[in-house]
Amino acid sequence: MKKSFGKTPKSKGRRAKSPAMGASPAGNLTLQLEHVTLLSSSSSPFENLLEAAAIEQLPDPPAAAAEEPVDDRDCILSQDFFCTPDYITPEMSNAFEFDKENIACPKSPEKSVRTKRHRKESYPCNYLSGNLQSHPQGSELQPATLNLDTLGEDKPSRNGSHKKQNYVSQSAVALRCRVMPPPCIKNPYLNDDSSLINHDIFGDRRSRSTGYSPIVGGDGLSRYRTDFHEIEQIGCGNFSHVFKVLKRIDGCMYAVKRSIKQLHHDNERRQALMEVQALAALGSHENIVGYFSSWFENEQLYIQMELCDRSLSISRGCIPKGIETLQMLYQIAKALQFMHGRGIAHLDVKPENIYIKNGIYKLGDFGCATLIDRSLPIEEGDARYMPQEILNDKYEHLDKVDIFSLGAATYELVKGSPLPDSGPQFCNLREGKVALLPGISMQLQGLLKVMMDPNPMRRPSAKEIAENPIFLKACRTYSRKPPLYTQA
Numbered sequence: 001m002k003k004s005f006g007k008t009p010k011s012k013g014r015r016a017k018s019p020a021m022g023a024s025p026a027g028n029l030t031l032q033l034e035h036v037t038l039l040s041s042s043s044s045p046f047e048n049l050l051e052a053a054a055i056e057q058l059p060d061p062p063a064a065a066a067e068e069p070v071d072d073r074d075c076i077l078s079q080d081f082f083c084t085p086d087y088i089t090p091e092m093s094n095a096f097e098f099d100k101e102n103i104a105c106p107k108s109p110e111k112s113v114r115t116k117r118h119r120k121e122s123y124p125c126n127y128l129s130g131n132l133q134s135h136p137q138g139s140e141l142q143p144a145t146l147n148l149d150t151l152g153e154d155k156p157s158r159n160g161s162h163k164k165q166n167y168v169s170q171s172a173v174a175l176r177c178r179v180m181p182p183p184c185i186k187n188p189y190l191n192d193d194s195s196l197i198n199h200d201i202f203g204d205r206r207s208r209s210t211g212y213s214p215i216v217g218g219d220g221l222s223r224y225r226t227d228f229h230e231i232e233q234i235g236c237g238n239f240s241h242v243f244k245v246l247k248r249i250d251g252c253m254y255a256v257k258r259s260i261k262q263l264h265h266d267n268e269r270r271q272a273l274m275e276v277q278a279l280a281a282l283g284s285h286e287n288i289v290g291y292f293s294s295w296f297e298n299e300q301l302y303i304q305m306e307l308c309d310r311s312l313s314i315s316r317g318c319i320p321k322g323i324e325t326l327q328m329l330y331q332i333a334k335a336l337q338f339m340h341g342r343g344i345a346h347l348d349v350k351p352e353n354i355y356i357k358n359g360i361y362k363l364g365d366f367g368c369a370t371l372i373d374r375s376l377p378i379e380e381g382d383a384r385y386m387p388q389e390i391l392n393d394k395y396e397h398l399d400k401v402d403i404f405s406l407g408a409a410t411y412e413l414v415k416g417s418p419l420p421d422s423g424p425q426f427c428n429l430r431e432g433k434v435a436l437l438p439g440i441s442m443q444l445q446g447l448l449k450v451m452m453d454p455n456p457m458r459r460p461s462a463k464e465i466a467e468n469p470i471f472l473k474a475c476r477t478y479s480r481k482p483p484l485y486t487q488a
């Protein structure tokens with residue numbers, strides 16, 4: 001019981017913790033993250049979770065293409081092929097490359113930025129070696145074939161000379177500058193979502209796209225502005241702003257999360273990438289927010305995700321009631337079962353990180369995700385939902401940390417008032433002294449109590465929770481109708 005007690009609810013108690021020694025992942029592995037291919041002969045945080053995939057062989061473009069003078073008005077370029085760095089392999093980027101303009105690809109990140117207590121010296125050496133160089137505008141995380149073992153080292157190029165391993169050529173980015181943004185086209189395959197799209201958006205984008213109007217941000221070309229039309233800001237965390245956007249090329253809505261501060265330093269970028277890597281490694285699950293893409297722009301990290309309707313929140317009065325509470329608990333337990341089965345702990349389960357979309361609950365915000373085997377740095381989430389053992393720096397059962405957090409989050413939602421972040425009530429909750437809640441079934445209260453047991457070994461696994469008979473009627477055949485909420 002210490003350190004984190006004074007943390008205010010707004011300032012999350014994220015603290016970096018040391019990984020276990022000698023647990024560094026090893027072995028050859030190919031990682032494919034959507035269009036990203038990572039060739040690793042050493043390690044990546046979530047490499048054991050990804051299946052090997054063949055590297056796409058794309059034909060080399062004519063080398064002259066990159067050297068031709070650019071005339072914006074004479075060119076009709078297809079963004080699909082030409083100008084989206086998604087399609088640029090290292091071979092292609094070699095055709096464009098100039099020594100000074102190449103960008104080294106990132107190695108697996110270390111966690112350090114969001115921490116209250118940073119212990120950089122205790123990170124395993126494989127996360128400290130290498131240098132994640134600064135990215136220019138629109139630097140892609142995806143179009144990469146990365147040898148993580150040799151990052152930052154000189155690599156022989158085609159002609160035998162030694163050059164840095166590249167992953168995005170600035171020429172490719174420059175080519176992108178020549179492209180007009182595609183018009184917003186209403187997606188005819190969407191039934192429900194299309195009704196959400198304001199038709200003025202399309203009219204607006206169509207008319208703008210008839211003239212030459214490259215989309216540039218304050219600092220130059222913006223992939224965000226080129227590829228997306230921003231509708232509105234829908235969320236604000238301690239580290240990120242989240243926007244509802246329309247993707248111009250496919251006419252679908254997404255959420256794009258942008259880091260608030262610019263990530264100037266290697267360790268900041270590495271840490272931010274942890275979230276992306278966890279999301280990509282996890283793959284698809286109905287109760288986990290979907291991940292599409294990510295990139296750096298203006299030294300900020302952008303993450304394109306599935307758009308959800310809202311997140312749960314005591315303060316905003318977005319609280320599931322009655323059977324919906326059971327549905328939420330069941331579905332997030334299923335998400336945790338999926339994650340834990342892949343060796344990943346979330347470490348920041350709380351109402352604000354549980355989203356709802358069409359009546360389905362989804363776990364989001366993987367900014368604290370880590371490996372259960374403790375081979376990655378550990379950064380705990382919001383102190384209000386952390387069990388005692390984490391506050392005492394004991395990390396033997398990281399999956400059970402999530403169980404405590406889910407129990408505490410559910411308890412808070414059922415109780416209808418915010419959990420304390422310090423004081424006697426804070427301590428009581430961590431000592432198993434859970435006050436009874438009037439009007440709530442003893443079965444549910446019993447389950448929450450055991451989920452918040454001070455001894456992590458006595459807490460049920462996510463699978464055991466999901467198999468609890470309490471959910472038999474309410475959740476195994478849960479309705480997909482959007483639930484009703486009490487709104488503040």
Ligand SMILES: Nc1ncnc2c1ncn2[C@@H]1O[C@H](COP(=O)(O)OP(=O)(O)OP(=O)(O)O)[C@@H](O)[C@H]1O
Pocket residue numbers: 012234235236237238239240241242255257289305306307308309310311352353355364365366367
């Ligand atoms: N995919 C999404 N769909 C809808 N809303 C979202 C989505 N992702 C995030 N949000 C909203 O944005 C808020 C902040 O997002 P998120 O929690 O990921 O940011 P953060 O800076 O990591 O937050 P935290 O303070 O928890 O660290 C969420 O609480 C939620 O309300």
Ligand SMILES: [Mg+2]
Pocket residue numbers: 237352353365
């Ligand atoms: Mg959050």
